[in-house]
Amino acid sequence: xxxxxxGITAIRWEEYLMFLIGGILIYLAIRKxxxxxxxLPMGFGAILVNLPATGVLNQTxxxxxxxxxIIEWLFHVGIETSEVLPILLFIGIGAMIDFGPLLSNPKMFxxxxxxxxxxxxxxxLAAMLGFNLNDCASIGIIGAADGPTSILVxxxxxxxxxxxxAVAAYSYMALVPIVQPFAIKLVTTKKERMIRMQxxxxxxxxxxxxxxxxxVTVIAGLIAPSSVSLVGFLMFGxxxxxxxxxxxxxDTAQNVLANLITLLLGITISFSMKADAFVNVQTALIMGxxxxxxxxxxxxxxxxxxxxxxxxxxxxxxxxxxxxxxxFPMSARVIQKMGIKEDPSNHLLMHAVGANVAxxxxxxxxxxxxxxxxxx
Amino acid sequence: MDLETVFLTLEIMWKGMFSIFIAMLIIAGIVVIxxxxxxxxxxx
Numbered sequence: 001x002x003x004x005x006x007g008i009t010a011i012r013w014e015e016y017l018m019f020l021i022g023g024i025l026i027y028l029a030i031r032k033x034x035x036x037x038x039x040l041p042m043g044f045g046a047i048l049v050n051l052p053a054t055g056v057l058n059q060t061x062x063x064x065x066x067x068x069x070i071i072e073w074l075f076h077v078g079i080e081t082s083e084v085l086p087i088l089l090f091i092g093i094g095a096m097i098d099f100g101p102l103l104s105n106p107k108m109f110x111x112x113x114x115x116x117x118x119x120x121x122x123x124x125l126a127a128m129l130g131f132n133l134n135d136c137a138s139i140g141i142i143g144a145a146d147g148p149t150s151i152l153v154x155x156x157x158x159x160x161x162x163x164x165x166a167v168a169a170y171s172y173m174a175l176v177p178i179v180q181p182f183a184i185k186l187v188t189t190k191k192e193r194m195i196r197m198q199x200x201x202x203x204x205x206x207x208x209x210x211x212x213x214x215x216v217t218v219i220a221g222l223i224a225p226s227s228v229s230l231v232g233f234l235m236f237g238x239x240x241x242x243x244x245x246x247x248x249x250x251d252t253a254q255n256v257l258a259n260l261i262t263l264l265l266g267i268t269i270s271f272s273m274k275a276d277a278f279v280n281v282q283t284a285l286i287m288g289x290x291x292x293x294x295x296x297x298x299x300x301x302x303x304x305x306x307x308x309x310x311x312x313x314x315x316x317x318x319x320x321x322x323x324x325x326x327x328f329p330m331s332a333r334v335i336q337k338m339g340i341k342e343d344p345s346n347h348l349l350m351h352a353v354g355a356n357v358a359x360x361x362x363x364x365x366x367x368x369x370x371x372x373x374x375x376x
Numbered sequence: 377m378d379l380e381t382v383f384l385t386l387e388i389m390w391k392g393m394f395s396i397f398i399a400m401l402i403i404a405g406i407v408v409i410x411x412x413x414x415x416x417x418x419x420x
Contacts, residue, residue: 103411109404113396120389127381136385208410215406223399361403362396369395373388 010052014275021278022046025167034174037259038147038266042167045071045270046278057271074264075271079155079162085265086148087233092258093148093360094237095250097328099212101354104201108324108351110304112358115324116366117300119143122293129285135159137370139286142169143293144363145176145326149230151269153367157374163272164283168290176327179291180334183298184322192306193342195317199350209242220365226375227368234364298322301355316351323352326363332356 025043029036048056049071057069078085102108123140131139138159141150150169154162172179184193213235220231240250272278305321323335335352 103407106404106407106411109400109407110397113393113400116396117393120385120392124382124385124389127385128377130377131381132378133381133384136381137388202411204411205413205415207415208407208413211410211413212407215410216403219399219402219406223395358400362400365396365399366392369392370388373391 007052012275014279015050015052017279018046018050018273018275022050028171028174035170037262038170039174041263041266042170042270042273045267046273049270049274057274071267071271074268078264078268079151083152083155083229085261085268086152087229089148089258089261089265090230090233091237091240092253092261094213094234095241095253096258097238097241097357097360099209099238099357100204101201101350102357103204103208103212105351105354108320108354109358109361110308111301111321111324111355112360112362113324114304114321115297115301115355115359116143116362118293118295118297119366119370121296122289125292126289129289131282134374135161137374138162138165139289140293141165141367141370142172142286142290143297144366145169145173145294145297146360146363146367147173149363149367151265152230153371156371160277161282161286163269163278164286165290166269166272168287172290172294173327173330176294176325176330177334179294180298180322180331181338183295184302184319184338187299187302188318190342192318193338194346195315196343196346197317197320197348197351198314201350206242206244210239213238213242216361220368224365224368224372226371227365230364230368231361234360294325297325301325317348320348320351320355323355324359324362325356326359328356328360329353331359
């Protein structure tokens, strides 16, 4: 009977904890609808990789030798070797984005930049807590509020905390409706939250929409060459959408490709959720640092808007600055809701959408710039 | 805590934020120019 019980007796308390964490992620995905496309596969994968002598990881058997496990193979091919999974996902994300509200209101670009402040501040805090530089950058990039960027940067920098970073990034993206209002109210007054903004969008031609992704790729590539894989594939997806002659490819990118990659990415990331790597004090610190990053992203965008208001005649509602994080479209909806709560006739949605879309570019640029600064 | 790493992150902070702002300013400026591009006129 020993052969039946050997699996159960081999489980340590750390693996039981990972089963619980996997179950919590699955619960949050299904019952609370927190980023289910990623949290459910990650939760299930956490259970798979923590079963003793699991066949989803590489194992060495006496008399047979090394046998590859599917999740370890997916991680090696899809993330470790070339970061292909997150980069291909960017094609789908780019194809989904409508840059119209941003192109017709270009001052929102500045908030897409300001709201990346939390990334860098978190890097410094992580350094104070004793993490090495590559891990500081990988943890800070949680503040990009963009799963593929977080996974890619932490993989290129060979961070040992990629599992915790991915869980933190996707969890806090889902918690934006709770985190952002708290952060915004810390640094704004009711009077500031009631500022009304006129929306007078410029019209954007089809030619402009086609030229935009090409120009952004070139500029990003000149300023931060390491960002080209991220920015380039995001803009490639957008060009597929805007060119008007590749509707079937755009449709495929937005739906089939994005869903396929998302399906594989979550379960692949669970490779880094083995108990030995995940159950430690550093994981708890990373969860706290991730929250810090999101809070200070929001505060950075809001304070920048308040700074600009010192010089502007037509004031900007500072909450719009907070929409400059990359959590699209959740953050824009949060700002619209907060605006209406203060004044039911104050609709900030289109301004917030512009800032939110700028945040998509800002976060990807931030990831590329960090890689550029650390690798060169 | 390694002070050298802390100072390095501060250096990355100012370089990183500055680079992002410059990139966003350049892109915003180009977008203002792109706004002036009309759509191609349809042949009658």
